[in-house]
Amino acid sequence: MADRSKAEVVLDLFGVNLEQQGRGFYVSLELLAIARGVYEIDPGALLNKDVASVAYLRASHDFARRVAVNARIDDKTLELAVDGEDTRATLQALSSSLLVQIPGRRKSPSWFNTHLYPFVGELIHYDAAERWEARLPRGTKVPHIERYVFRDGGTWAYRVLRTDPNDTRRAGTREGLLELVRDSGSPLGEVAHALRSHDFAKDVEPYEDGSESEIQIFDDFSPWPEHLRRGVHFIVSRGELPRSKRTECLMHWAPYCLARHQLHLARKSLGRAPEAVFSDFAKDATPLRRLSQNALEEFRKDIVNAIIARATALHKRARSEGNDTLANRYVRQMSPSSTATGSPRSFFSETLAAVGALNATTGRRHFTMKPPMLEALVSASLAPGSEEEFYSFCSRLYDEYNIIIDDRTAGEHDLTVDVDASVLSRNSDAFRSRLAATGLLTHYSDATSIVHGEPR
Numbered sequence: 327m328a329d330r331s332k333a334e335v336v337l338d339l340f341g342v343n344l345e346q347q348g349r350g351f352y353v354s355l356e357l358l359a360i361a362r363g364v365y366e367i368d369p370g371a372l373l374n375k376d377v378a379s380v381a382y383l384r385a386s387h388d389f390a391r392r393v394a395v396n397a398r399i400d401d402k403t404l405e406l407a408v409d410g411e412d413t414r415a416t417l418q419a420l421s422s423s424l425l426v427q428i429p430g431r432r433k434s435p436s437w438f439n440t441h442l443y444p445f446v447g448e449l450i451h452y453d454a455a456e457r458w459e460a461r462l463p464r465g466t467k468v469p470h471i472e473r474y475v476f477r478d479g480g481t482w483a484y485r486v487l488r489t490d491p492n493d494t495r496r497a498g499t500r501e502g503l504l505e506l507v508r509d510s511g512s513p514l515g516e517v518a519h520a521l522r523s524h525d526f527a528k529d530v531e532p533y534e535d536g537s538e539s540e541i542q543i544f545d546d547f548s549p550w551p552e553h554l555r556r557g558v559h560f561i562v563s564r565g566e567l568p569r570s571k572r573t574e575c576l577m578h579w580a581p582y583c584l585a586r587h588q589l590h591l592a593r594k595s596l597g598r599a600p601e602a603v604f605s606d607f608a609k610d611a612t613p614l615r616r617l618s619q620n621a622l623e624e625f626r627k628d629i630v631n632a633i634i635a636r637a638t639a640l641h642k643r644a645r646s647e648g649n650d651t652l653a654n655r656y657v658r659q660m661s662p663s664s665t666a667t668g669s670p671r672s673f674f675s676e677t678l679a680a681v682g683a684l685n686a687t688t689g690r691r692h693f694t695m696k697p698p699m700l701e702a703l704v705s706a707s708l709a710p711g712s713e714e715e716f717y718s719f720c721s722r723l724y725d726e727y728n729i730i731i732d733d734r735t736a737g738e739h740d741l742t743v744d745v746d747a748s749v750l751s752r753n754s755d756a757f758r759s760r761l762a763a764t765g766l767l768t769h770y771s772d773a774t775s776i777v778h779g780e781p782r
Contacts, residue, residue, distance in 0.1 A: 341542030348477025350680025356480020384452035430687035502562025550587035557706025
């Protein structure tokens with residue numbers, strides 16, 4: 327793997343590098359970039375479980391991204407690519423409308439902090455940054471393909487999918503992913519293809535990803551790798567949904583699974599029970615919201631405490647083995663104020679906020695499900711074409727994901743001690759209304775409501 331010495335404890339605990347910089351949608355963008363890169367070499371190699379290391383081509387799309395934010399582009403490149411200022415203005419309007427929105431940003435980002443939304447395969451690209459170029463005039467920075475905000479979250483997701491022990495499901499996931507990452511041949515795809523030809527940073531040879539094979543999945547200790555596999559399979563297999571909607575669900579589901587996987591492993595390492603996630607759908611503040619807020623703060627502390635505990639154990643072992651240099655490295659990760667603990671903690675909460683599993687990116691936050699995340703949850707939980715009675719679906723959300731929403735489920739599992747059943751009943755009604763508003767629930771009578779994976 328690349329040098330990640332400061333993340334040694336995080337890697338040991340979670341099996342993958344988790345940093346605030348790689349939060350949220352960057353997980354899915356990296357996953358799709360890997361899948362697209364494999365497709366460009368050999369579509370049949372997508373999700374191949376037998377290769378020692380994954381090889382793929384990386385596209386930077388730096389030209390389109392620089393145009394989108396009006397970044398500097400040399401005159402020669404512009405002259406070859408763009409016919410006049412009017413054309414550039416048109417391309418700028420188009421490309422800027424395709425940028426992934428990152429919640430919580432307080433200022434306009436640079437081009438390498440912006441990424442194109444993968445509506446079609448031709449728009450999918452890898453990460454890049456600006457670096458000094460020795461052969462150019464002193465002080466000149468140019469695009470280089472490399473990890474910048476991609477921090478292995480998408481690599482983890484790709485490895486989870488390609489190591490699926492269910493070969494039939496893995497084959498179905500591969501076919502569904504191919505539909506999302508292959509060339510669309512659409513007018514938008516043709517424009518994206520033309521813009522890519524003017525990139526400064528290009529892969530000439532396939533990139534061998536040595537870090538992917540070293541990621542630990544820990545699916546013996548967490549249910550979330552399996553949730554990711556099943557959920558992605560259901561999402562990409564929904565042929566009745568538009569390609570863009572399948573992509574949007576995937577963009578939300580993969581980061582959500584990784585954040586919940588992180589929390590599950592943290593609590594397990596501390597010997598704590600699986601988390602109970604109370605999701606609040608009401609408009610007004612209630613005791614349920616306070617419970618949800620307190621739980622989020624508790625979970626963030628769990629992640630920090632798990633890292634400190636693991637660093638302390640590794641420090642003690644290194645000292646006992648006489649390796650003072652290694653022991654001293656662990657000392658830096660044994661403080662709650664260390665970036666080694668703060669960054670993974672931020673990855674958890676900011677990822678959930680980015681995908682809409684929290685109410686906001688800052689301030690007093692609680693668990694909920696905004697419409698795109700709610701659509702991803704339902705799409706990942708119900709097989710294509712299937713449907714389920716509302717309360718049965720709520721019960722399964724608890725059984726599989728430890729999400730508590732309604733009074734019946736909470737009562738069945740003795741979870742109404744801190745919150746009155748009437749509060750949970752109103753929350754259940756709000757959840758039902760939100761499902762109906764997104765077209766994912768049909769209300770037949772006061773006693774019967776049906777949840778379905780495709781909007782109606």
